[in-house]
Amino acid sequence: MRSEQFQERQIELDGWPVKLISYRIGTKYICQADNVSPGACLARFSADSAEEAESQALSKARHLLSKTKRRAI
Amino acid sequence: MTDYAHPEVLVETDWLSGRVSDPALRIVEVDVDNAAYGLGHIPGAIAWNWTTQLSDSIKRDILSKEELEALLSKSGIKPETTIVLYGDSNNWFAAWAFWQLKIYGHKDVRILNGGRKKWLAEGREVTDETPSFSPTQYKAQEPNLSLRAFLPQVQDALRKNAAALVDVRSPQEFTGEILAPPGLPETCQRGGHIPGARNIPWGKACNDDGTFKSFDELRSLYAGEGVDGSKPTIAYCRIGERSSHTWFVLSYLLGFPNVVNYDGSWTEWGNLVGAPVERRTAVVTGT
Numbered sequence: 001m002r003s004e005q006f007q008e009r010q011i012e013l014d015g016w017p018v019k020l021i022s023y024r025i026g027t028k029y030i031c032q033a034d035n036v037s038p039g040a041c042l043a044r045f046s047a048d049s050a051e052e053a054e055s056q057a058l059s060k061a062r063h064l065l066s067k068t069k070r071r072a073i
Numbered sequence: 074m075t076d077y078a079h080p081e082v083l084v085e086t087d088w089l090s091g092r093v094s095d096p097a098l099r100i101v102e103v104d105v106d107n108a109a110y111g112l113g114h115i116p117g118a119i120a121w122n123w124t125t126q127l128s129d130s131i132k133r134d135i136l137s138k139e140e141l142e143a144l145l146s147k148s149g150i151k152p153e154t155t156i157v158l159y160g161d162s163n164n165w166f167a168a169w170a171f172w173q174l175k176i177y178g179h180k181d182v183r184i185l186n187g188g189r190k191k192w193l194a195e196g197r198e199v200t201d202e203t204p205s206f207s208p209t210q211y212k213a214q215e216p217n218l219s220l221r222a223f224l225p226q227v228q229d230a231l232r233k234n235a236a237a238l239v240d241v242r243s244p245q246e247f248t249g250e251i252l253a254p255p256g257l258p259e260t261c262q263r264g265g266h267i268p269g270a271r272n273i274p275w276g277k278a279c280n281d282d283g284t285f286k287s288f289d290e291l292r293s294l295y296a297g298e299g300v301d302g303s304k305p306t307i308a309y310c311r312i313g314e315r316s317s318h319t320w321f322v323l324s325y326l327l328g329f330p331n332v333v334n335y336d337g338s339w340t341e342w343g344n345l346v347g348a349p350v351e352r353r354t355a356v357v358t359g360t
Contacts (some may be wrong), residue, residue, distance in 0.1 A: 073352050
């Protein structure tokens with residue numbers, strides 16, 4: 001078994017830059033959402049389709065990012 | 074191009090792909106959690122959970138000598154075993170494991186250059202099978218705490234201006250705009266950084282494919298912020314894993330002689346009553 005269809009792309013999610021890392025292993029599609037800075041994993045899901053994996057990863061990442069407060073400095 | 078100070082601590086994906094069955098090697102994946110390992114990992118690799126197996130589960134601390142011995146024994150590791158570490162987030166947690174293994178004196182520890190991401194991006198073989206190994210009776214060395222900074226040492230260095238402080242968090246954490254990486258729980262009462270620290274985010278040390286930048290690029294990056302190894306260097310972040318990555322870069326790739334990881338990091342300093350905090354400092358770092 002090999003990893004296939006590996007791809008990365010950057011999007012903006014509610015004002016935060018997020019990197020989406022997607023690949024397939026066997027019959028499972030995996031999508032991971034990381035914050036771009038500093039690069040921490042926010043969510044990772046596997047599903048039977050790339051769309052479903054990405055949808056779930058985005059949903060959880062958006063939920064977590066909504067809790068982050070920006071402060072005046 | 075100048076080679077790294079200790080090139081032997083890095084292995085490339087090509088090198089490892091031909092050795093996954095080598096009994097002299099133990100390949101260990103260390104991620105933010107073990108879920109990614111379960112989805113597929115390098116054949117022959119085992120997983121260590123950094124929160125439950127590479128940290129004291131009661132008090133905030135690294136593993137005790139006995140706990141490390143138990144982990145390595147259970148993993149079938151002997152003192153002469155070559156341990157190859159890799160993980161997600163460009164090896165953050167693999168570096169955390171590397172740092173602890175060096176504290177306890179394991180001789181041959183290496184990091185897979187590019188980590189999990191590069192292995193997957195190259196379409197290399199993966200498996201969901203978890204290997205098992207015969208347990209050993211591993212005996213670790215006494216901890217070498219010269220690799221680790223505790224709070225009093227950092228406070229003393231600050232008072233005496235005796236060390237280069239490297240804050241490896243993101244610029245937004247450094248300035249105090251946010252208290253934790255976006256999307257992660259806030260774990261401190263105050264935002265900002267230790268006065269005088271230079272902000273050199275850990276990721277500046279890596280290429281897009283997750284591999285480390287060249288010696289010359291790294292030397293230029295840190296020297297551009299006045300960090301050249303001429304005086305003791307203290308790396309810190311939020312919880313100590315990103316700073317162990319930078320500790321690895323400064324100690325093993327650049328060969329600085331006196332680098333310590335302050336693993337108490339901002340979750341300690343940013344919660345101290347009366348500790349000096351600096352904010353808003355302009356952030357200028359190399360590329």
